[in-house]
Amino acid sequence: MAWNTSAKLGNYLQKSPLEKMYAKCMFKRLGARSTKRPATWHSKTSRLITWWLIALVIAGLSHIAIPSYRWTLIHMFTLGALTNSIVLWSQHFTEKWQHSSPTATFYRVFVWRTYALNIAILLTIIGKIFAVPGAFLVGATSVSLLLAWHGVQIARQITWGKRFTHSSLAFMASAFSLAVGAILGLLVGRGHTDLLRAHLLANFGGFVGLAAMGALSVLFPAMWRTKIRWDLTKYALIVAIIGLLLAVKFYEVGVLVYAFAWTLALIGFLSCLPPVLRDPRDRISFPAVSALAAVIWLIGSLLRLADGHLPTLGLLVGFGAQLLIGTMSYLLPTTIGGGPTAVRAGLRELNRAALFRSTIINGGLLVWVFASNSWLKVAASALVCLCLAYLLVGVPRAVRAQRAAMAQRGADNAGVDKAGEPRWGQVTAGVALLCALALVFGGNTAPAPVSTPVAATGETTRIDLTMHNMHFMPSSVTVPAGNRLIITVHNNDTQIHDLVFPSGSTTGRMQPGATTELDAGIISTSTEAWCSIAGHKMQGMTLQVLVDDESSPAPATPQQPTQQRPKDATDIPHAVDATLAPAPAGKVHEVTIDVSEVVIDGRGRWTFNGGLQGPVLRGRVGDEFRVRFVNHGSMAHSIDFHAGIVSPDQVMRPINPGESLEYNFRAERAGIWLYHCGTMPMSMHVAAGMFGAVIIDPPDLAPVDAEYLLVQSEVYGLTGSAENPVDPAKLAAGTPDAVVFNGMENQYVAHPLQLRAGQTARFWVLDAGPNRSLSFHIVGAQFHTVYHEGAYVLRNGVGGAGGTGGGAQALGLLAAQGGFVEAHFPEAGTYTFVNHQFIDAERGARGQVVVAP
Known part of the structure; x- marks a missing residue:
């Protein structure tokens, strides 16, 4: 539970008036004041934070398979872990500091409201990343309403004149900030780009920042086990709110004012430290150092934000994650309680390797910010994540240690040693490890060309x-x-x-x-x-x-790109389903196309809806298509539907990450039409996988036994990353490593299309390019019907000029052209379909149709 108010704090806490007040508020036994309070409300809601952190670790390790993983990871942390933490502890602190007496019904409602909040958060995240109709709207709106409700409940507990009323008011303003920020996030998701900054400031500056400032006004001196000389947080909160309001109209000025507010608060916090410097003892702990470092990261990030940058890492990890992990490392043992000895035991477990972890977290973040070597960044970020994730290991250890200490109460408690002097060697070890990483990963680059040294002029x-x-x-x-x-x-x-x-x-x-x-x-x-x-x-x-004393640099000698070997049939465990479903009923077709940059089967791809190629849209002449295009990538993307006759100015414009647009068109003519990303360089975006097919059925389309869709495209580089999936040298040279049907070479050799003898099949074929043409041929078959670019060239053996008994051997298509062919398969066997430009068939543009008896 928590400390009795009459417990002697001993050497653990100084006997300052602030510490006495804090001990009285924070550490008295839960439930001692009121028998109405359910004993489990705190544990029921606090475990949600742990679940979100565990989910975040799992998602981080498997992020390659998650659509829009950057957005997902950011919001799992901020909307999941941070929101639950702030809601829980703002209620906890308000109740303690305001001496309110909530009823048992209040706590039951609080628990269920928290559960409802988490359902709303899940709806928001699932609706966003998987484009579930209505889920994002319902989730974000519910988050807004539930946080507004929480803000009202905090306001009802505030009593004017209490010492820490300003902190409770900060919690109230924080809750209302997220209520506004959630709606702004909903509008940003619908393409209102001018609200993106407001969304960031309301959520991180208002919700997280105000709550953090209100809590640290008491927690900061308590963590450092001293008293604050200049408590400036009351004034800093007023300045912070003024800054947020100013930022609505004058963004840079508002952010600078908000940064000044945190600087003012930091000056007050630093007034705690002179006694610590004179007598460090065990005061320099992981929670204390984390709180100080988090505030410094926040102020630095705000200055970068005012300068036109978006310091995501500094805000999320340097400030948000470090403050969350640090405060939880302090609050959980003190909330569990059990007396001074038990709390010391819990804090000791969560304070293990404190200075080493703090050095790695903050030093690793600096390495990430300033290093240019990508492997060094990866290594440093992995160490930072491991040090932050220790909380998930440390909490069970702390609980066990506190329970053991409580079980020994009244017996020999000598087994729980008092902490000694700060272990400065841990700082040295952390710095040495980061330097070793810099030497290993930063020193293996190719040596720079030797050049004549030039003395600096000083100008x-x-x-x-x-x-x-x-x-x-x-x-x-x-x-x-x-x-x-x-x-x-x-x-x-x-x-x-x-x-x-x-x-x-x-x-x-x-x-x-x-x-x-x-x-x-x-x-x-x-x-x-x-x-x-x-x-x-x-x-x-x-x-x-x-x-000015050199000629222009000589152009580099171009080198022939090295070709890579495409996958053969034995390397392909699964294939894209080429079977084509009939056009759905109805005249209106609604679809969401979501951009994500991912790795599929070991290859980087820029995708529409996360596949090797975009979803197939099918309809009839006169149908309407309503497309919501969402960019969850890391750069600008766009979309261009050849099936529609529309002005390109608005619907085909590139949109930046986090934006969306509505693209509506009416299918006026039949055919198979390409759609693709139209952002420059178009060749790279198409080669990366940003294309798909729209099929508009001719009015008199004959019935067949099976329909298949085959879209040819090219792959330049077989080992690209999600950020750089295309080899630009090979693309410029026009030398693809693979030419593929439906996104993967040779997949229909490994997993052939299936028919039965006597059946007739229709093969819809589209050449997505970006550069090469296609001559579609099926070995052993002839085409009795050929439909090319919206017109029948041959129909049941009848040619355009009226001749009968004709057939065709190939359908020739240039890039962005399409059509279909029909073939009858009277005999069982294995029929190979190829691009009859054989160099491309050998690069992977081939497959098989297995006809069973």
Whole structure:
């Protein structure tokens, strides 16, 4: 349970007035004040936080298989773990600090409201990532209403004049902030991009930030086991709310005011530390260091946010995750209680390797922010996650230790040692481990070309650079040798871009409209910088930096790309179902197409709805298609339906991550039509898998025994990542590693199409490209019907000129063309279908039709 109010705190807590008050509020035995309070309400709701953290770890390990995994992981943490934590502890602290006396009914309602909140959170996440109709709307609206209800309940418990009334008011404002932020998130999901910043500020600045500031006003000095000299949080909360309101109209000014509020609070927090520096003892603990570091990360992230960047890592991990894990490491033992000895036992378990873990968490985050080597980033982030995840191991250990200590109460408690001096060697070990990672992963890059050293002049060259229409303007700059180059970069394009130098200096990804300053360092030789987002460099987003005493750098000698071996039939455990269902009934077809960047069967793909190719849409002439297009990728994407006659200005525009649009069209003409991403470079986006088929049946389509769909496309690079699925050199050279039907080479050799002797089949065929043509042929069969680009070339042996008894051997298609052929299979056997341009058949554009007797 918790400490008795009469328990002696001994050496664990100082006898300051603040600590006495905190012990009285926090540590008295649960239920001692009121017999109406159910003993399990706290445990019922607190275990939800642990479940969300476990789910987050599992999702993180399997993120490749999760659609829109970045959005999913972020919201599992913020909407799942953080929201449950804030709702639980805001009620706990308000009740203690306001000396309220909720009834048993209140607690039952609180528990069920918390369960309903988690159902709403699950609906929101599932509805978003799987595009479940109505789920996202219902979930987000329910989250908003339930948090508003929680805010009202907090307000009803507030008594004016109490010492910590301002903290309870912060909890109330926090709850209402998420009520607003959830609705803003719903609107952002529907394409209102101007609300994205407001969504971020309401949720993270209002909900998380205000709750954190209100709680830390008491928790910070308690964690450091000292008293606060200058309690500035009351004033900081007022300034923070003013900053959030200002940000609605004056974004940068509001964020800076909000950052100043946290700086003001930090000054007050730091006034706690002089006694700690004079007498550290066991005061320098994991919860205490985590709270201090989290506030510093928040202030730094806010300054970056005001400068036009989105410091996701700093906000989520440096501030949010570190503060959550740190405070839980302190609060759980003190809430379980059992007396001073028992609480010390629990805190000891959660404080193991405290300074080592804190060093790895904060040092690892700095490595991630400033390192350019991707493997070093992965290694550092893995260590950070392991140190944060220790909570899931430490909590059961702490519970067991406290129970054991309570069982020995009155006996010999010497087994629970008092903590000693801070173990500074753990800091050294953490720094040494991070340095070792830097040497291992940062030192294995190829040596830079030898160049003549140039002495620094001590002068600085400053330039303005604009990103627009997939180009840098200017595209080249001249700098005196030895000058430092400072570039002010403006993203005036509609897409996300960045600027990267070979040295690793980078702007980071810049949202449309953002401005930032990049220090490119001392320029001693001519070099080239570029946009690192996949395909943008190929589109011409390069910047030539020339020194004034050198000629332009000689162009590199082009190298022939190395071809990779496509999969053979033995490597393919499953195949895309090529069977085509009839057109659904009804004149209106509604569909959601969701962009995600994933790895499928070991290959990076940019996908429509997570498949090797987009979903098949089928209808009849006159049908209406209502498409909701959602971008959950990491860059701008778009969609272009050849089946519709629409103005491209709005519906085909690129949309940035988190945005969506409505694309409606009416099928005016029959045929098989391509749809694809139209964002430049189009060849890369199509080659990455962003294409699909729309089939509009001709009015007099004859019945057949089976229908199949085969879409040819090309694969450039067989080992790409989700971020870079296409080899740009091979794409530019026009040398695909594989040419495939329905997204994977040779899959219908491993898993043939099935027919029976005497059956007739229709094969709808589309060439998605992006570059190569198709000559579709079935070995051993002839086509009695050929439909090419909306017209019958041959129908039941009758040609367009009226001749009878004719047949066809191949359907020829250029990129973006389509049609169908019909063939009769009178005899059992294995019939191979191929692209009769045999080099492409040998690259994988082949399959089999097995005809059973």
